[in-house]
Amino acid sequence: MAEPLLEIQNATKVYGGTGFLHRGKTTVALQDFNLTIDAKPATITTIAGESGSGKTTLANLVLGFVKISSGQVRYKGVDVNTMDRAQLFEYRREVQAVFQDPYAVYNPFYRVKHIFDMVLGNFKLARSKSAGRDMIEEALNVVGMRGEEVLEKYPHQLSGGQRQRMMVARAYMLKPRLIVADEPVSMVDASLRAMILDIMLRLRDQHNISFLYITHDLSTAYQIGDKIHLLYQGSVAEQGSTVKVIENPKHPYVQLLINSIPVPDPSVKWGGEEISTQDDEQMRSNIASGCRFYGRCLHRMDRCLEKAPPLYTVGDSGHEASCYLYAPEAVKSR
C-alpha cells in the first residue's frame, strides 16, 4: 500500500498544567485522535464540531503552530516533530493554510500583490520577475480572477469573497498537496460561498490537492466533503463517509446536532425532542472518566460513566460511532 499523505496517530493535546496560576489545571483539547489522508486520490476530509470541540487545535497541530502532547503527526511517513530543515521546508510548502477571516490576514498598508511576492521570495519559486508574474496570473485564473483587476489594489478595495479566493490562489501557487482550510466560508456571504466551495472541488479533482476542511457547518460539509470526523469536546463522536454520517447519524450527539440545523422551509419545523442546555460547569463535570456527552445524553447508561466508549463500527466503509449503544453485546440483546 502506498504511503499516506498525512497520518495522525493518537494525537493528544493538553493545555495548561504549567505556570503559577494554573498549576495542575489542565484542559484536554484533543484526545487520541486518528486520521489518515491518502496521497491519491485527493480528498476533502471534514473535521466538524461545536466551538471548543478541538477542531482548531487539530488544525494548529497539523500546521505546526502548537506542539503535540503525545502521539504523532506524520507527513509522507516522517514525523513532523523530527523533520530536519530540508524536510520541514518542503512540509511548509506542501501543506498550506486558508483561514477563517479574510479581512484579518492582509496587511492593510500593502497592495494585495504583496502576499504573492512574499511567497515567491520566501520559497524562491520563480527565476525571474516575469516568471513570477506568470505564476501569480495562473494561480489567480484558477480561482477565477485576473491579475490586472486585483493585484495593484489595496485589501479594503476587495470584497470578502475576493479576498478569500486570493488566499486560496496564494496557497495554490505553492503547488501544495494539502490545504488546511479553517472555516474558510463562515465569513463569506451565502451567495459567494458556493464559489469558494467550487474552487475547493476543482482543486481536488483537477490538481490533486487534498483538503482538511474544518467547519462547524454540517451542510457545507455535506455538499463537498468526502470523509468526516465529528468531534465532541476533544474526542471523536462519530466518523465515516460524509454522506452516510449525515444521512444516518448514530451517535446521540450527532443526531441532536443534525436535528438542530434549521431547515430552510417554513413548513418543516425543527425536528426531534425538546432540548435543554446546561451551563458549562455541568457539561464539563463528567469528563474526568466516562463519556463526555453523558451530561446531555438522552440514552445515558451507568456504564457510560465508567469508561469512555471506544469507536464501534456502525455501518460500512468505516462508519464508526463512539457510543455504548452500538457495543456488540448491546446490539445483540436488542
Added chain:
Amino acid sequence: MSVQLERNKAAKSAAGREITLEVKNLKVYYGTPTGNVRAVDDVSFHVYKGEILGLVGESGCGKTTTAMAILRMVQPPGRIVGGQILLDGTDLVVLNESALREVRWNTLALIPQGAMNSLNPVMRIHTQLAEAIETHEGRQSKDKLKQRILDLLTMVGLPSRIYDMYPHELSGGMKQRVCIAMAISLNPSLIIADEPTSALDVVVQRVVGQTLLDVKERMNVSMILIGHDMGLQAQLVDRIAVMYAGHMVEVAPVANIFDEPLHPYTQLLIESIPSIKERKPLRLTEGLTHDLRNPPPGCIFQGRCAKVMDVCRVDKPPLRLLKPEHYVACHLYE
C-alpha cells in the same frame, strides 16, 4: 403617483392588523471624502404587532444600519438624511435626545450582535438586570425587584440559581438568554435582534431561537430579526424583508419567500442555501455589487442579475404590491 397607490393598498391590507413600526423612505448616508455611501436608500417597510419580521441580505447591504437608524444610533460619519420612522405613531427621526432616552429600552429594545459579550464581567446577573430596570423606572423595593427578575429569568427558560452568578459561569447560550431577558424587562413594543445567534453552535442556536419565539408568543411583542441564515429565518419569522445594496427588493410572508421567491436576488439567496437533505451541484454567480457611492441608474441588482433587461439599466423599479402582502421591486413583474 404609483407610490401613492401602493400606500393606499398597504394601508388597506393593514387595516385588519395593528402596525407597531412603520419606516417610510428612510435614507441613511455615510459621508466620505469621495462622496456619500448610500447605506440605506429609500427603504420603506412596516412591522405588525406581535409578529417577527426577518431582515436579510448579505453583509454590507444595510441591515444593521437600518436597525441602528430605528434606534437613532447611527454613528457619524453616518446620518439619517431623510424619511420617517413611526413607532406607535411617534416619529423617531425628529425626537430630541431626552425624548429618545424615554423611548429606548422602554418601548424599543435592542439585542445587539454578539450580545453575550456585552454583559459586564464583574457584575452579578441580577445586578445587571436590576440596573436596567431601575435606570428607567426609578428605585424599587428589593423584594418586588427580585421577584420581577426571577420572573424574567423564568420567561427566557433560565433556572433561578443563575440569579447570583457571574457571566463567566454561564455558557454562551445562557448569556444570550440573559440579554433577551434584559431586552424584555421593560415590556417594549418592539425588539430589534441583530444576529442574536450568530456566534452560537446549532444546538444552542435552536434553544435561543425557541426562547425568542416563546417570548413573542407570551408578550405579543413585535420583533425585527436581522440575520443571513435563511434556515433560521424560515424557522423563526413571520415575514421576510430582503435588502440588497441599501434597497428593499422584496417583502413577503415567509412561506411566499421560500415557495415562490420573485426577485432574482431572493431566488439566488434561496438557491444558495446549503442543504443537508440532498447533495446538489453548487450554484455559482458572477458579477459584483456596484460601488455604493455611485449607484448605477436603474435597478441596483443589474450587475449580478441573470435576467437583466434593457429597462433595468434605465429605470429603477419601485417596490410594488404584487399579491396580498407580497412586495417586490423588479421589472419582470410589470
